[in-house]
Amino acid sequence: MIDNNFLGRNGFIWFNGVVEDRNDPHKLGRLRVRCVGIHTQNKDELPTSDLPWSQLIHPITSSGISGLGHSPGFIVEGTWVFGYFRDGNSMQEPMVMGTLPGKPSELSDKTKGFYDPNGIYPKYKDEVDTNRLAVNEPTQPHLGLELRKLTRKSGIPTADFDEVVASSHVGLNEQDEIIDNRVIEASDGDTWSQPIIPYAAVYPYNHVFESESGHIMEIDDTKDKERLFTAHRTGTSQEISPDGTQVNIIKADHYNITTGKRQEIISGQSDITIGGRHKIFINKDGAQDNNYDIQVGPNANVNIQVDEGNLNVVLKKGKMNTNVSGDYNMKVGGNYNLKVEGHRQVNVTGTTTDETQGKVIHRGNTIHLNPDD
Numbered sequence: 001m002i003d004n005n006f007l008g009r010n011g012f013i014w015f016n017g018v019v020e021d022r023n024d025p026h027k028l029g030r031l032r033v034r035c036v037g038i039h040t041q042n043k044d045e046l047p048t049s050d051l052p053w054s055q056l057i058h059p060i061t062s063s064g065i066s067g068l069g070h071s072p073g074f075i076v077e078g079t080w081v082f083g084y085f086r087d088g089n090s091m092q093e094p095m096v097m098g099t100l101p102g103k104p105s106e107l108s109d110k111t112k113g114f115y116d117p118n119g120i121y122p123k124y125k126d127e128v129d130t131n132r133l134a135v136n137e138p139t140q141p142h143l144g145l146e147l148r149k150l151t152r153k154s155g156i157p158t159a160d161f162d163e164v165v166a167s168s169h170v171g172l173n174e175q176d177e178i179i180d181n182r183v184i185e186a187s188d189g190d191t192w193s194q195p196i197i198p199y200a201a202v203y204p205y206n207h208v209f210e211s212e213s214g215h216i217m218e219i220d221d222t223k224d225k226e227r228l229f230t231a232h233r234t235g236t237s238q239e240i241s242p243d244g245t246q247v248n249i250i251k252a253d254h255y256n257i258t259t260g261k262r263q264e265i266i267s268g269q270s271d272i273t274i275g276g277r278h279k280i281f282i283n284k285d286g287a288q289d290n291n292y293d294i295q296v297g298p299n300a301n302v303n304i305q306v307d308e309g310n311l312n313v314v315l316k317k318g319k320m321n322t323n324v325s326g327d328y329n330m331k332v333g334g335n336y337n338l339k340v341e342g343h344r345q346v347n348v349t350g351t352t353t354d355e356t357q358g359k360v361i362h363r364g365n366t367i368h369l370n371p372d373d
Contacts, residue, residue: 010088016100018114019079020048029056029072033081033094034113041113048117054083054094075099076212078108078116101129131208133218136201144216144231145199151235153194158271160189161303166329182329187303192271194249198241200225 017039021032032051040046062069075081080100087093104122108115116122128135132142163186205221214233220226224242231237235251283290296302304311313320354360 007086012084013088013091014082014084015094016080016082017094018116019075019077019081020051020113020115020117022073022075022077024053030054031056031075031081031096033083033096035091035094036114038091039113043111043113046113048113052092052094054081054096057083057095057097074211076116076121077118078121103128130203131210133199133201133210133216134206134208135203136199136206144214145197147235148237149197152197155191155193156273157191158189158273159187159303159305161187161305165331167331182331184303185301187301195241195245195247198225198227198239199229 015033015035015038017033017035019031020034022029024030030053032048033054034041034046034048034051039051056072056075058064058069058072075096080102081096082098082100083094083096085091085093086095104125104127107122107125108119110117110119122129124140127140132140133145164184165182166184167182199220200222201218201220202222202225205223207219207221209217211233216229216231218227218229220229226242228240229237232251235249237247237249239247241247280292282292294302
């Protein structure tokens, strides 16, 4: 006997309804939906807890097995949905096929059915359900975007190296012209600012995902304004501008952990402004030839300025070598103390001139002024 009353041949009973519960005890992503024309609005006669659980139909981009693809749970209470009953006229096994955005004319009434029982959604009255970042209506700004504009960083200072005199000696060059090698030229600082927020979306080209807590993803295809933007609810974000500029904002701590090597190239300039300390630990494991090398190309200086504090260099074991091809100028504002526990040898090819305002004291076991005479 042929029985045509089976799934797929038992009639297609479809429904529109409102989600009233998503806390599926089996964590399958099922929803309790109150269906228009099938269920009463009176919650005393039919409480939310008596509504049947509706199973979700995932898109083809989500496998829906063994945790692969997108996990369910994105549909919140108060959402209008569309679906069908797979058990036909019995109407006890609903299947949700999709959601129905609209333009709510009223907010939630928790005392009635067909509303969010938590009173949260919809958030806006007489406004379309499309995300504000996708609509870009000036009279309905997205609060997250407005906060980004208000907290944009500007006027961040860079290092400002002052001009100083290194020594009190002024000499002559081969043409008997006065030369002054004692001046260390200034390297004036400047300021930099975070780029202007490049948001300029035009509907319908900005594709937006926003979670309940405020996490955001934007893929903006607006012509000549194409962007990528992802943000945590705290404001930590990454944005790629139409010209490829990338801005990373981190509202708390930042950790980079790399198990392999890391290499970078910067074709332009680089500025770092740090409000706290800065430490570098090289060759932590004590391996051979893991050196800390700094090379500065021609026509540039290495400038170190300590506004108030000490500049300390300590070699626990090893040598300190300095090779200067030009003049070596030094100015000491206080005392100059030198302690040599071994031998001290100074070789001067030219003349030696010592000018002392006070007395000169030389102490030694034996002092040879002209040992070869």
